Amino acid sequence: MSFLYQASTTALIIILPLAAGYLLRDVKAGALGTSSQKDVEDAKKQLEALKKSEEHLKVREAALDAKEKSLERRESELAESEKKMKALDAREAEPGKHEAAHEKEKSLLERENNLQERESSTLAIAPESKDEKDAAVEKEDEADGKEEVPKGDSEKEKRIRMIKEELEKVVKQVEEEELAGEEMEKEAVEALEKAALVVAFRKKYYDVMKDELIYFPSVSKTIVSYALMEEAEKYYYEEEDEFPMDYSVALRSVVTMNMSEDDDDVDEEYMAKLALDVEI
Numbered sequence: 001m002s003f004l005y006q007a008s009t010t011a012l013i014i015i016l017p018l019a020a021g022y023l024l025r026d027v028k029a030g031a032l033g034t035s036s037q038k039d040v041e042d043a044k045k046q047l048e049a050l051k052k053s054e055e056h057l058k059v060r061e062a063a064l065d066a067k068e069k070s071l072e073r074r075e076s077e078l079a080e081s082e083k084k085m086k087a088l089d090a091r092e093a094e095p096g097k098h099e100a101a102h103e104k105e106k107s108l109l110e111r112e113n114n115l116q117e118r119e120s121s122t123l124a125i126a127p128e129s130k131d132e133k134d135a136a137v138e139k140e141d142e143a144d145g146k147e148e149v150p151k152g153d154s155e156k157e158k159r160i161r162m163i164k165e166e167l168e169k170v171v172k173q174v175e176e177e178e179l180a181g182e183e184m185e186k187e188a189v190e191a192l193e194k195a196a197l198v199v200a201f202r203k204k205y206y207d208v209m210k211d212e213l214i215y216f217p218s219v220s221k222t223i224v225s226y227a228l229m230e231e232a233e234k235y236y237y238e239e240e241d242e243f244p245m246d247y248s249v250a251l252r253s254v255v256t257m258n259m260s261e262d263d264d265d266v267d268e269e270y271m272a273k274l275a276l277d278v279e280i
Helices: 002-093 095-125 129-144 155-177 186-199 217-224 227-235 245-262 268-272
Strands: 203-207 212-216
Touching: 002 203, 002 245, 095 212, 129 217, 155 186, 155 217, 155 268, 186 217, 186 227, 217 227, 227 245
Parallel strands: none
Antiparallel strands: 203 212
């Protein structure tokens, strides 16, 4: 009995430290596993944060590229404006020629106003029938060598038609070339139409050399000067909503390219001195 007791005690003394050692090793291994798993999760979170930062940087880089292109176009436009101003200064340096053209333009404008006053007074005294009016208009057009004005197409209607035709052409070109065939937002197009009726073709100037009336500024010119987009912002959704910047950039890109190809030499600053207001 004593021998068995001693043997059992000896076995316990040997086994207990071993069991404790194995248990301690398992506990440490579990702690290390938990720590490794936490490190992996932290690394994944850091990787996701880096990806988001990279995407944000790409977006900012694209915006900066667009702004840089816009500044380059602006510099080109300023250089072209400076070129036109030099040409204007050179023309104004010839006082005799400039004054003669000015007097001729002034005389023609006075003649046009006198004809309108005489026509108004004649209609007030003896109203004509519709057929007689049409015949008189045709006779006057033949005498002046001018193109016949469509019946019922007043100056106001003509202005609205010119605005719609030019704006539709520009919007279509923007959709095809800048938006990859995607249509512009309906609300944005409606805002542009309302704004164009406010800022475009507000003046008219009689060109002596070409014997024609020139209406200005065009829709394209108001896009280049940002006047159209600034006015459109008033009609775009609510008062605090801004007109989309990507639309503004696309519109100016298309119009600037068109104007550089057309080589437009119209001097609107000079014409504005002699221009008359258009009926709105």
